[in-house]
Amino acid sequence: MRSRLATVVAATAGTFLVGWIGWGVYSARTTERVPYDVLESGDGFELRRYPETVLVETTDDDGTDAFRRLFRYIDGENAASDEVAMTAPVRTGRGEGESVAMTAPVRTADRGDGPVTMAFYLPPSYSKTSAPVPTDPDVRLVVEPPRTVAVRRFSWLATDRRVEARRRVLVAAVAERGLEVRGEPALLQYNDPWTPPFMRRNEVAVTVG
Template identity: 30%
Template sequence: MSPAGVLAFSAAFCLLVIVAGLAASLASWVGYEPAPYRMIEAADGFELREYPDLTLVKTRREDDAAAFMRLAEYLHGFNAAHRVMTMTIPIFSLGDSMGLVLSGCRPDNAPPPLSTGLSIDTLRPGRVLVSRVQGRLTRDQEKIIISQMEAWLERQGLQKSVRPLMHVFYDPPWIPDVFRRSEIMLAVEERR
């Protein structure tokens, strides 16, 4: 094959990989039920949202892929009721735990997990400021974004809450980083 042919083949292959990655990323979260929230304001690349209390099945997050699989097994019927449940998005990451919203469940009626590595809990996000992130986030990038979020809150006369920072993910761990969609959620104090 001539050098021009190799170059054309390589360019076509790269384009195919990019299109396939984008399609896989879109397909990974299209059709799943999102966690409910109310949009309060969208400005300057941020969203101010209000979330109700959410019932989660959660697990320790020592390894993202293993944690995600434990949560998926629960949804696919590995629970005391052997009930298959609807997958929701996003996946909430809070410190060393990862959790999925259980649509239509409360802690008192969610099927108990069969795995000792899972628990049912209530997440109370309340009012949060959200910044959407494309790809994998470095610690330095995260610090910059959080600083920008804090400055935005100050300009709006709002204050960051002492509640912990949350990360949310819309894609399973096997989606390549460049195609991943995630968000940083900073808890906001309620106005008095």
């Protein structure tokens, strides 16, 4: 009896694990990503060139509230009532970007004290004049000009300690190369919350000159 129960439990767990991994693969392959060109790799980071991109951004004391606010925007809470495809990564950080009035990855700015600024990259098909205008006054559209970015990638959960450790390594590696850091580092997250931790793609990134 115990042997049969153990077999059933093992089979159930195995089925769940396969389904969980399958979801992670499906999500990664079907989510549109911000385009970029790799300029070089090595020395502790990857150097990329990004084109001009449009983001929808908000600032809040709580990251969960910020995410929900942005999700409502792409779910149709905008002047055009358009549903906007989710694009990876999501960016999170501290501070604000340059706002673009009446226009249209998760990005999170470097973690630390103060409010969280989170941004969703809009699909490349949107320009600064065609993206739906937010109806929530706490949500804004932002345009990032073409830029060169240094990135260090890591997997599993993006805890404060792990992000800070990789941020320090990235900044030190960039300084050793003689590149000038412009602005604060940001956390880029490419997966939804249901993706297995060992399949997640996270990056710390900083614009360089």
